[in-house]
Amino acid sequence: MDKESLYKKCVDFHGHSCGGLLIGFRAALCAMEQFGISEPSPDEELVCIAENDACGIDAIQALLGCTAGKGNLILRLRGKQAFTFFDRRSGKSFRIVLNEREFSSKEEKLAFMNEAPSSDIxxxxxxxCAAPREAAIYISRRCARCGERTAEPWLRVKDGKFLCLDCCEGADLRG
Structure with missing residues (x-):
């Protein structure tokens, strides 16, 4: 697929074109170049740890198949345009960080982001860090207070009862 079609796929997924999506698009292309791939990850082979929750992660999802639902898109919120990628098959990994640059106009910045090699961007x-472990599947239990099923790692025991985090934080089990 050509670069224009790949970007259109990102725009269709995200809903509009914007500077943040373009950063994620170029990050995804950089990962594809580094890993020597042209297709998204069918399962959890590729992993991305994104250090932001901005528009760009939609491009990562659209092009690389890294999603929160599969457990291979991990948000490690640090407010940085930085992404760490892992290929579990090959063991290859790397971290990329957006370079700071000054541009004289929005058009100049757009042209640079579209045309520059990944190593300049x-x-x-x-x-x-090491590659995260594969996504785990947890048993769910019913919260003793609200009755909602909650995965075990997010339950707490208070007065011998399993409580979800919301109920535990505001728990008043006196009556």
Whole structure:
């Protein structure tokens, strides 16, 4: 698929074109270049740890198949345009960070982001952490207070009863 079609796929997924989506688009293309792939991850082979929750992560989802639902898109909110990628099959990993640049106009910035090589747009370095483990499936239990089923890691025991986080934080079990 050509670059224009790939970007259209991102815009269709996200709902509109914007600067943040373009950053994520270029991050996804950089990952594809580094891994030597042209298709999204069918399961959890590729992993992205995004250090923001901005528009760009929609491009990561659309092009790489990394999603929160599959557990291979992890948001580690730090407010940075930085992404760490892992390929579980090959063991290859790297972290990219958007380079700071000054532009004289919005048009100049857009042209740069569309045309520049990935190595000019991002600093590419070693991953700072190990690949996360594959997504786990947890047993759910009913919260003793609200009755809603909750996955075990998000339950707390208070006075011998399983409570979801919301009920535990505001729990008043006196009556």
């Amino acid at each position: 991002f600093s590419i370095g070693e991953a700072r």
